[in-house]
Amino acid sequence: MTLQPAILQVENQGPLLHSGFLSSVKRFPDNLALSIKQNEWTYTELNDKACRWASVLLGASDTTPKRVGIFAYRSLTSYVGVLASLFSGATFVPFNRNFPIQRTRMMMELADLDAVLVDKGSLPQFCEIIKNLKQIPKCVLLPESSKKDLVHIRAEVRDQTDLECAPPLVKFPFISTNSVAYLLFTSGSTGISKGVPITHKNVTHFIEVNQQRYQITDQDRFTQTFDQTFDLSIFDLFMAWGRGAAVCSMDPIHLLSPFSFIREKGITVWFSVPSVAVLLCKQNFLKQNSMPSLRWSFFCGEVLLKTTAEAWQLAAPNSIIENLYGPTELTIACTAYRWDPIKSPMECVNESVPIGKLYPEMESLILDENLEPVPYGNEGELCISGPQTFLGYWGNFEQTHTSLIEYKDDSGQTKVFYRTGDRVRYLPSGDLTYLGRLDHQVKVQGYRVELSEVEATLLRQPNVVSAVAVGWPIETGTIKGITAFVVGANLDSNTILIGVRKELPTYMVPHTVHVLEEMPLNSNGKMDRKALMKRLESEEMKGEY
Template sequence: MESGQRTLVELFEETAARFPDRVAVTADDGDLTYRELDLRSAAVAGRLREAGAGPGSLVGLLVPRTGALAVGLLGIVRSGAGYVPVDPEYPEERIAWTLEDTDVTALVTTTALAKRFTGSVPDLVVLSEDERADGKATPAPPGETAATRRTPPAPDDLAYVIHTSGSTGLPKGVQVEHRQVVRLFDVTRDLFGFDEHDVWTLFHSVAFDFSVWEFWGPLLTGGRLVVVPRAVARVPADLLRLLRAERVTVLNQTPSAFARLAAAGVPPLADLRWVVFGGERLEPGSLRGWFDRHGDTRPRLVTMYGITEATVHASFRPLTAADCARPGSPIGRPLADLAFQVLDEDGGAVADGTPGELYLSGAGLARGYLNRPALEKERFLELPGPDGTVRRCYRTGDRVVALPDGGYGYLGRTDDQLKIRGHRVEPGEIEAVLLADPAVSAAVAVARDHGEDDVRILAYVASDAPAADLAPRLGERAAAVLPAHMRPSGYVVLPELPLTRNGKTDRRGLPDPAAALAPVAVTAPEAGVTPTEARIAGIWREVLDLPDVGRDTDFFDLGGTSLSLLRMFAETNDAFGTDLDITVLIDGATVATLARHIDTALATP
């Protein structure tokens, strides 16, 4: 049977049989060999089948970044069901909506997280310590045959449903089948030569499709998967130590995340073979410092344009030092089983060198959107290809241009979609949350670049309500519903938004936010503020462009991002002459918390 006609389950089980004693997963809670991962995920699969999971069903995955994450994810696909990844850091309302939207048969989670969802899903499968320790599958219920229990998924069964931001105000679930993921690794095998000696990092959230590449890359080839703790992922120096200690050979990064790592003055990493970029636009000029220090042959740097609807990656382009002198954002050539078409606004082909919208076709296209037939019909189209044959295409909304070298360059979006730290963000989804407030008559979400790839979302709202009252209320609502990367960093409240002659919001006519920006959280002067807290609050106001901050308000609730957090922390250390590690904020990033750590450090001889 051709590899493309096989499933992730078959390929993993063959890998586990070939390398039973090799370490498959390294995480904070210990290592798992392939034999242990095989047994423990089989136990979870058995429990899920008893709960009614199997081909055609979906199961939620809500597990922190530990070895249990791999056990749970593999257990779901081995039951025959598709997994629905949910980030535990998402707001509870967002988590509950995702589980309801996908109508999951069960939810795989941990003891600590299970307490949050008692009664809200059909069945909870808790990854208990006892089950993970012995790896024994639960016996089949009376009357159920082994054949019934072990109905394997077929290549065209769903492997997962991952949600991306939706322009209608609701996220959309992208349905991806086993065969689409399997062919991704088939078609890239000769490009990379991955094998059992490679060590990969799981850097990204499993709710982000880049994780599909990171997770299955090592586990289908006998390599080792290193689960990067969230706190480590946020601190470049800590990530560097992990890369060196674990002898990582394959690192996958968004360009903005890699820029922070490169800025940390990374010394040579002898084991690192590949750095794969994806998730957002890459400007090669930003890599000049890296190439000056490390050259362009080891590790090899590669950019891979991709979208969730085309199964993670759709193109391949090695990067060289010479690219730094060339303008634009090259994305390379399509993968061998995909095809690119560049069309104009009327759907006609454009000449090479003329910009147009990218339409993508081939074996990597997802099944479609879950429960969104109108949107699916709009984005997944039947169009004639260059050879005249009709093929199924995905309309990406991305503007590209064919380059003289035979590859393509990325130019931006054809619509208002934003890219925030690798995530596609539809402004309409944010605007729908803001419009739910009865005091808001119109809303627009835009991207605001604060420099050094620190892009934040700014909301303009039309309302007669005082900004000092409305902004905190909208901030609380956004924090309750939206993931951190989608929350506005601030609000500009206007009597009305400017309109074009056609009656649409005039985004170019929106005023400069500097004078009118209202903070997400405004607090009255607080009694008992210490001198240390006052100095830290001043730094926060400057970094976040806010007129005031509260001593007990979380940095991210104020509109902070991972990039602005690093900037704030560095400036705080400089201001106080301290050398604190950013992990002191792991239990809460507030002025008061940081001040306590600063005072303790200054008092220590």
């Protein structure tokens, strides 16, 4: 017997993030929707679980839940939890058990959750988090565990048995396209993570543009290389699920040599940060025609180098390579560049592949330091407006005020632009090329890192009175990690790192902490970051680093 999907309420309604999934449930009920290790689920099976979990979320409160946390990692709970949250009319908020407990607790408090789903692997950490959580979510769902595993908690707990026996949701609550589909937390300059809310209207524009561009079919199979706290994971899930295709979750270990995974799963769509490909290049693993099944290869999150694109094209000769660009605030990506083995090498600037042209309906301004437009072809800060632009940071008016600007065009119409902080210029081809950051924000392993947040954490360590963090080492134009300098009394770099690891995720923890007698200062009396970078470069030349 084929289970019937819940009926989407469409009164005064436009497309929602999960509309494509529901369409695929009807059109391709028996198609593979999700693969995790050796386990597989069809669209019908995922939909049934999501509808049951959604009915529990709705039944646990007199009103529709506003925000549902998903504390799970590459598990059935992490994926079905996204659907169940959306089905219930809530915003989903992903968390990662690989982050420090203190950081996750802070993000949960900022999100003000009504409910949270927790998988088995994340439950021990969740038990630690709730000990000092200011407000416990009203409802906790344990799809892989028993109530006995979570005791002495002031919340309604539903476990695996409850969820399996729950009646499936048969009618969804009304959801406005202006409501928030998901809330992601990124590195914040004050030491407090910034919440980025993305609406259904924001993300469905992105999905529609990319479905038109890539023509995904029900025969495609997508990798999922990204953690779900990384917004690029949304691309994999809903681009695939919108067309009856399959998502194949990858363990991080597979990224070291993905070829057997690609072959066994029949992968046709690859998406990762460029550093994955760089590592494969360094190990000389990208052999000619080693990935013949790929028809699309997408890279985003950091600079894609010409040499990397060339090597990947050799290994995946049947694939079209695209370099995507876009901060979380502009909904996953907002520009794309299609690699052409003949002409693209000549369009690269500083060995970097261009980031391409804006998506339809998105508009750009390139501004100088006085926020005035620069002449075409000159470099400046990229500012973008359009249907994918977020409305502002979660509960942070001050940060929103500095990141969003109003600009009146020649027709007199006022539009809101997001300041990316990225330096760009237009090429003669009309493509944008990325030239670097304006501030001290860097990308490490594809993750955005505010160096000031690392510095704030260093300053919280005992006896540290001054701290500077820089993106270092740099290999072939890509920042590989963080290096820190500290000043204070009786400091020990190992002790400092132990303290930092308790507060920051691994990719933000400095590889090295240099203890200095004093910080170099520039002519304005400010800490001289350039002098510190020159020191690192000098040590590297001497072979000391």
